[in-house]
């Protein structure tokens with residue numbers, strides 16, 4: 001009926017037609033980057049929890065010509081010392097068979113293990129709240145067994161944390177760049193729309209339309225395109241995530257937590273179309289206001 | 297109502313189009329602006345409807361200095377000025393009804409409140425049968441009436457018309473001027489730019505003549521005397537046909 005339709009016929013021209021698809025691609029990339037970063041965070045937390053409760057004591061055997069009995073006594077002393085130390089919950093010798101089993105994946109099933117100078121390993125469970133001071137502990141161990149070392153997995157965990165942090169930074173950069181490209185695209189599409197419909201814009205201005213009134217014509221259109229593109233992008237991202245999850249599930253990697261989404265992650269994915277709609281709307285508005293400010 | 301003080305205008309680094317023009321148009325007055333093509337008539341009107349700002353000098357409208365208006369206030373001021381553009385500037389994708397309703401919609405009035413007024417006005421200009429027509433399907437004369445209806449729909453205090461007689465024959469042009477005269481009698485201040493001197497010689501209104509960027513105020517009567525055109529016999533006010541020809545073509549409303 002009377003004046004229900006928009007005054008600037010943006011729907012009927014081609015200027016914005018490709019925008020939703022570009023937005024879809026960008027939101028897709030942003031969603032994958034965010035989910036990867038969050039999955040990496042989960043892996044790190046899990047490994048951190050699994051490993052930080054443990055340290056491994058290594059007693060060298062290679063350079064010594066100790067008898068088996070001497071090695072056993074030495075180990076008994078070490079175990080006694082460990083169990084008396086504050087912060088130590090338990091200490092267990094990892095036998096030669098177990099050590100060999102640990103090495104098997106790397107060295108293969110061979111009969112030559114007994115000839116290899118494998119170190120004596122002691123698995124120590126420590127109190128995570130009040131862990132023992134590893135430097136002090138090492139010093140005291142060396143008094144009993146020269147060359148004894150403690151591996152608290154920190155170096156390895158540290159590397160893992162660095163990796164996780166890098167992935168988070170990369171993800172943040174991806175989201176930022178994707179957002180920036182989306183803004184630039186919307187600016188161009190809006191400018192194109194303003195150029196195509198300049199006659200109408202100028203007429204509205206001359207009959208007394210406020211700048212905000214004219215901007216609303218464009219921002220509403222942009223909001224729709226941004227929202228639609230965002231929906232498509234997130235839908236594609238969810239399909240991809242479940243696809244990857246399926247593949248990983250088949251490979252049965254115990255190291256990776258299942259790629260199932262938590263409520264927070266669902267929330268973040270669900271918010272992306274609204275975010276892209278909002279960005280598109282605000283960008284269009286500012287672009288129109290900026291252009292209008294040059295008309296006296 | 298409209299006051300120019302030493303107003304000069306040039307486009308970019310070009311020549312002076314208007315050179316220290318001073319004017320004072322009283323509320324309720326009727327003026328013609330005449331001058332050859334390129335004399336600066338459109339430029340003068342553009343400054344009156346705030347589409348252009350002067351290079352120097354002061355313009356005040358409705359007692360307010362234009363230079364000191366905020367964008368918001370300038371928009372409000374534009375709503376009190378109706379403009380009939382030479383090229384009509386109708387929106388092709390909107391119906392007659394929607395085109396005419398545009399100024400009311402822009403000023404924030406609700407669609408259902410607008411409708412009655414708009415239909416009434418379109419009936420007055422003889423377009424009641426074309427409410428839903430798109431501009432492209434209308435004749436030139438009909439499009440002009442849509443443009444006029446849009447210019448007056450918000451009951452502006454100031455009506456500016458740029459060459460409204462340019463695209464129509466003399467007969468329709470004359471009727472058009474009677475229509476403006478009618479609006480003027482109801483209190484609207486009117487400025488009509490035209491290069492058709494023979495036409496305005498039939499009306500007894502003051503004339504702003506643009507010559508080489510300067511203005512000269514004349515009275516139409518002097519034009520009648522200086523013109524080679526035979527003066528039209530005076531018309532009794534009651535005989536005047538202020539309704540526009542219903543189908544826009546000459547003779548159809550004789």
Ligand SMILES: Nc1ncnc2c1ncn2[C@@H]1O[C@H](COP(=O)(O)OP(=O)(O)O)[C@@H](O)[C@H]1O
Nearest residue numbers: 307310313331332333334335336337338339340
């Ligand atoms: N936007 C513009 N930029 C540059 N020159 C212009 C512009 N508009 C009008 N002019 C020039 O100003 C002069 C007066 O033009 P105009 O006001 O349209 O005259 P008229 O309406 O009397 O024919 C002309 O020489 C025209 O070329």
Ligand SMILES: [Mg+2]
Nearest residue numbers: 337338339458
């Ligand atoms: Mg002109």
